[in-house]
Amino acid sequence: MTKEDDAQQGWDFMANREWEQAEMAFRQVLAVDPFYPDALTGMAALYLRLDEIEQARELCEMATSQAERALPRTKRHTGWEDESVRPYLRALYYLALTYIRQEAWALAQPALEEIVAWDVGGMEGEALDLLAQVLHRIGRVEEAVHAYVQAAEYLPEDYYTAGLLLWRRGKRREAERFWRRALEHCPGLATLIVHFPRVLPNPRGVLHDPDFGRMVEYLEYQGELWDDASKAELASLWQKRVVHHG
Numbered sequence: 001m002t003k004e005d006d007a008q009q010g011w012d013f014m015a016n017r018e019w020e021q022a023e024m025a026f027r028q029v030l031a032v033d034p035f036y037p038d039a040l041t042g043m044a045a046l047y048l049r050l051d052e053i054e055q056a057r058e059l060c061e062m063a064t065s066q067a068e069r070a071l072p073r074t075k076r077h078t079g080w081e082d083e084s085v086r087p088y089l090r091a092l093y094y095l096a097l098t099y100i101r102q103e104a105w106a107l108a109q110p111a112l113e114e115i116v117a118w119d120v121g122g123m124e125g126e127a128l129d130l131l132a133q134v135l136h137r138i139g140r141v142e143e144a145v146h147a148y149v150q151a152a153e154y155l156p157e158d159y160y161t162a163g164l165l166l167w168r169r170g171k172r173r174e175a176e177r178f179w180r181r182a183l184e185h186c187p188g189l190a191t192l193i194v195h196f197p198r199v200l201p202n203p204r205g206v207l208h209d210p211d212f213g214r215m216v217e218y219l220e221y222q223g224e225l226w227d228d229a230s231k232a233e234l235a236s237l238w239q240k241r242v243v244h245h246g
Contacts, residue, residue, distance in 0.1 A: 003029045007038040019046060037067035037087040044094050053101050060095035067091050079119040089115050093127055100130065105137045125154025132158065133221065141165055149178070156185035157218045160193065164230055179234060183241050189215045190238045194231050196223045 001009070010025030023046055029039035044059035067088035080086060092111045099108035112131040115123060122128030132147035148162035163178035183190055196219055226234075 003032050003036055003039075007036065007042065010039065010042045014042065014045060019049070022046065035062070035066050037063040037070075037091055040066070041087070041091045041094050044091075044098070048094065048097060048101070051101075053098055057095065057098040057102075060091055060098055063091035064088065064095055079121055080123050085118055089119055089123055089127075093123060093130075096127070096130055096134075100134065105134050108134050109138070121154065122151065125151040125158070129155055129158055132161070136165065141169065152178075152181070155214065156182060157189050157214060159185070160189065160218075160234075161222055161225065164225060167230055167233060176237060179237055180241075183238060186211070186215070187238070187241070188212075189218060190234055192219055193223065193226055194235045194238070196226065196231075 006025050006029045010022045010029070013019075013022035013025060022042065026039040026042040026046070029036050030043070033039075040059045040063035044056040044063065047053075047056040047059065067090075070084055071088055072084060078085060080089060092115050096108045096111040096115075099105070099111065109131070112122075112127050112134060115127040116131065119127070122131065128147050128151035132144045132151055135141075135144035135147055145162050145165050148158045148165070152158040152162065159178045159182035163175040163182065166172075166178065167175035192215055
């Protein structure tokens with residue numbers, strides 16, 4: 001196998017939550033090429049999982065620098081599927097995650113915007129979702145709503161947050177429109193939001209159901225945004241939908 005294959009195998013192990021095998025694969029690549037970007041980012045992701053944020057950040061910065069050298073001269077919207085761009089996007093994504101974990105929002109924002117400049121899909125919504133969270137944190141709410149709606153093309157649970165931000169700004173009709181979209185695509189999350197944090201989902205379900213895993217992740221990062229009034233509004237809309245669909 002080539003180092004490219006070994007690195008990809010590491011990411012496949014990561015997707016399956018096989019952390020030890022992932023580390024072995026990444027270290028095998030780095031033994032051959034100590035500056036291979038995708039393996040550096042892989043190790044950073046593992047360090048981040050262990051809350052070793054400074055080490056993760058250093059590796060991501062190194063990976064970003066190395067991956068940038070292989071980029072085409074002009075920014076192309078070829079996106080995540082372009083193998084010459086993918087290591088750079090992945091390194092930037094995990095670099096942004098380290099900044100977010102350190103609450104360094106001003107540093108995370110340009111990294112995420114750089115991803116979107118290369119990939120209009122924002123790495124299938126993941127980077128757009130993070131960008132929306134960062135923009136919301138720094139008070140740029142209208143831009144955050146726009147980013148959430150873009151992310152929701154891939155991650156429909158983000159329609160809930162887009163609606164929430166609009167509802168807080170008194171734009172009830174627009175909020176309801178996005179909440180209806182959310183209820184159409186992921187109705188189960190509404191129940192969890194309404195009862196959060198009194199009722200918490202069993203995290204074991206994440207291993208067997210990726211959709212459930214996304215709902216758990218949503219509550220982890222955005223559940224606290226919902227106050228009693230917004231939960232009641234969502235619950236009312238949810239009940240109307242249940243009655244309507246019989």
